[in-house]
Amino acid sequence: MKKYDTPLLDELEKGPFPSFVKEIKKAAAKNEMANDELGQLEYSFKTNRGYWKHGGIVGVLGYGGGVIGRYSDLPDMFPEVKFFHTVRINQPSGWFYTTKALRELMDLCDTYGSGITNMHGSTGDLVFLGARTEDLEPLFAELTSRGWDLGGSGSALRTPSCCVGPARCEWANYDTLEACYQITQEFQDELHRPAFNYKYKIKFAGCAVDCVASIARADCSVIGTWKGPILIDQDAVRWHEKKGMDINREVVDMCPTQCISYDGKELKINNDECNRCMHCITRLHKALKPSGERGATICIGSKAPIVVGSLLSWVIVPFMKMEPPYTEFKELTRKMWDWWDENSHPRERIGEVIEMKGMRSFLEAIGVPPFPQQIKEPRKDPFFFFTEGDIERFKKREEEEKKTGKFIF
Numbered sequence: 001m002k003k004y005d006t007p008l009l010d011e012l013e014k015g016p017f018p019s020f021v022k023e024i025k026k027a028a029a030k031n032e033m034a035n036d037e038l039g040q041l042e043y044s045f046k047t048n049r050g051y052w053k054h055g056g057i058v059g060v061l062g063y064g065g066g067v068i069g070r071y072s073d074l075p076d077m078f079p080e081v082k083f084f085h086t087v088r089i090n091q092p093s094g095w096f097y098t099t100k101a102l103r104e105l106m107d108l109c110d111t112y113g114s115g116i117t118n119m120h121g122s123t124g125d126l127v128f129l130g131a132r133t134e135d136l137e138p139l140f141a142e143l144t145s146r147g148w149d150l151g152g153s154g155s156a157l158r159t160p161s162c163c164v165g166p167a168r169c170e171w172a173n174y175d176t177l178e179a180c181y182q183i184t185q186e187f188q189d190e191l192h193r194p195a196f197n198y199k200y201k202i203k204f205a206g207c208a209v210d211c212v213a214s215i216a217r218a219d220c221s222v223i224g225t226w227k228g229p230i231l232i233d234q235d236a237v238r239w240h241e242k243k244g245m246d247i248n249r250e251v252v253d254m255c256p257t258q259c260i261s262y263d264g265k266e267l268k269i270n271n272d273e274c275n276r277c278m279h280c281i282t283r284l285h286k287a288l289k290p291s292g293e294r295g296a297t298i299c300i301g302s303k304a305p306i307v308v309g310s311l312l313s314w315v316i317v318p319f320m321k322m323e324p325p326y327t328e329f330k331e332l333t334r335k336m337w338d339w340w341d342e343n344s345h346p347r348e349r350i351g352e353v354i355e356m357k358g359m360r361s362f363l364e365a366i367g368v369p370p371f372p373q374q375i376k377e378p379r380k381d382p383f384f385f386f387t388e389g390d391i392e393r394f395k396k397r398e399e400e401e402k403k404t405g406k407f408i409f
Helices: 007-011 020-028 032-047 099-112 133-145 176-186 188-192 234-242 247-252 279-283 327-343 350-357 359-366 388-404
Strands: 052-054 070-072 086-089 113-119 126-131 202-205 220-226 260-262 267-269 294-300 314-320
Touching: 007 032, 020 032, 020 113, 032 113, 032 126, 086 133, 099 113, 099 126, 099 133, 126 133, 176 188, 176 202, 176 220, 176 327, 220 327, 234 247, 247 260, 247 279, 294 327, 294 350, 314 327, 314 359, 327 350, 327 359, 350 359
Parallel strands: 202 220
Antiparallel strands: 052 070, 086 126, 113 126, 220 294, 260 267, 294 314
16 A cells, blocks of 8 residues: 655644544555545645546435545546545434444444545534445445435435434423434435435424524524423522623623513513523523423524525424424425425525515415514514405404413414
C-alpha cells in the first residue's frame, strides 16, 4: 500500500480541536480505499481543486435512494477511490445505539467500505463514506439481515429524525421516538423510491427548545406544545434569583410576546398571550412547567439557501394530538404532498411553492382553516385574507371560549 506524504493535511491536525485528518489516517493505516482518499485529499489541497464527481445511477435492487454515487476524477492516480459511493443507514429514533450495534455497523463499514463514517449526516442518517459498486449489494444484504435499512436520498422523503424525547427529557410534550418510528414505517415507499420533485424532510422535536433544529432544517417540523397555563412555583422563582439570576433581564425582557412580569416578589404570566416558546421554562427550570393537554404544533416550509434564500418553517396547525396511530398527521402529510406535487417544478421545496402560490391556496387545498398563529411577521400585515366564513367561525369560537372558560386553539 502506497504511503502518501501529507504536509498540508498535517497542518489540520495541529491545534486543540479534534481533526478529521487524524481519523482518516487511522483508517488509511489498514484500508486501501481510505489510503487513496487521503492521497486525493492532499492533492486537492495542493491544487485548490475538488476531484469528486457526484451523482450517477447507482444503488441496490428495488431501491431508488439510500446510495449516493461518488467517483474520483483521478482514477489513474488513486485507483482505490475510482468508486467511493456514500451509503446512508437509517438511524434509530433519537440516535440510541447499543455498543453491540455500533460494533456491528463498524465491522460492516470496514468489510465493505473505507472504514470511514459520518456520525451523523445533517439529515440524521449514519453515513458510510466510501463503498465500491460491486460491494453495494453484499453490504445491503448484510445490513438488512441484521435489521438495518438504508435511509433516504434524492428527490424523496429523507430519513425522519427526532430528539431524544421522553427517553431522557422532562420537557417532551409527546413521544418523539414513537412518532418518528411510526412515520418512517408508514412512508417506506416515499423514502426508498424517489417520486417527488425535490427532497422533503420531517423532524420531530418534543418541545420548542427544538434540539433537532427542525424549525430551520425540516420541510415539516413537528414541535411539541401544550394547551394549559404555565404552572409557577413562586418559592422556586425566588430560589433562582438568590442563585444570581437577573429575572427581569434574563426572562421578562426576553419574552417575545411580553407576557411575563416580575415585581421582585411574584412572577406573573398572561397565558393568553404566551406563544409557548419555552424560553422562560428553560431559564427558570425549577419554577415553571407546562400543564394541560399535550400535543404538537405542525410547521411547514424551512430550507437552506440553495435555489433561493433560506426559509424558516411557519405554523399551519397550531395544535395536533400526536398519538398512535398518528392518522391525522399521516392524512395531512399526504394532502400536502399532493398539493406540492401538483404545483411544484423540479428542485422546488414545498416552502418555496407556498411562497409563490400563496398560503391561502395551500391551506384551502389541504383543508386547514386559517388561524392567527399562521401569520408571519409583521403580525399586523398577514399574507392571506380572511373570508366572511372565517370571521363567523372565529366568533363562534369566542363564544365557546366564554362559555367554557377555556382557550381553544
